[in-house]
Amino acid sequence: QVQLVESGGGLVQPGGSLRLSCAASGxxxxxxxxxxxxxxxxxxxxxxxxxxxxxxxxxADSVKGRFTISRDNAKxxxxxxxxxxxxxxxxxxxxxxxxxxxxxxxxxxQVTVSS
Numbered sequence: 001q002v003q004l005v006e007s008g009g010g011l012v013q014p015g016g017s018l019r020l021s022c023a024a025s026g027x028x029x030x031x032x033x034x035x036x037x038x039x040x041x042x043x044x045x046x047x048x049x050x051x052x053x054x055x056x057x058x059x060a061d062s063v064k065g066r067f068t069i070s071r072d073n074a075k076x077x078x079x080x081x082x083x084x085x086x087x088x089x090x091x092x093x094x095x096x097x098x099x100x101x102x103x104x105x106x107x108x109x110q111v112t113v114s115s
Contacts, residue, residue, distance in 0.1 A: 002026035002104045004095045009109030013083055016113070020080040022095030022106055030077040032099040036069060036080045038091035048093070049080060062088070085113045
């Protein structure tokens, strides 16, 4: 059974930082591309950042220079370091794993940026 469990969300003031984690089980983690998506209220889900199995990263223009995606294959975990957060970053953030065996999603973690 595949599980992706996100953690690290919460309420933060504008300009603050959060680090999201996604722990995977039930998959050969090192073989999967991992990504973070988000869905803001009233908006469609969008790709925030992705990292391939060999560590190549990609970011949405809106988060470049502020967010960093990384992975630790020994811990089966992908991270999203979010700095200089803005109110527009408020959303539910979802972890995604994609590979030849399928695509999987976590349950999401809420990030709220507000003063």
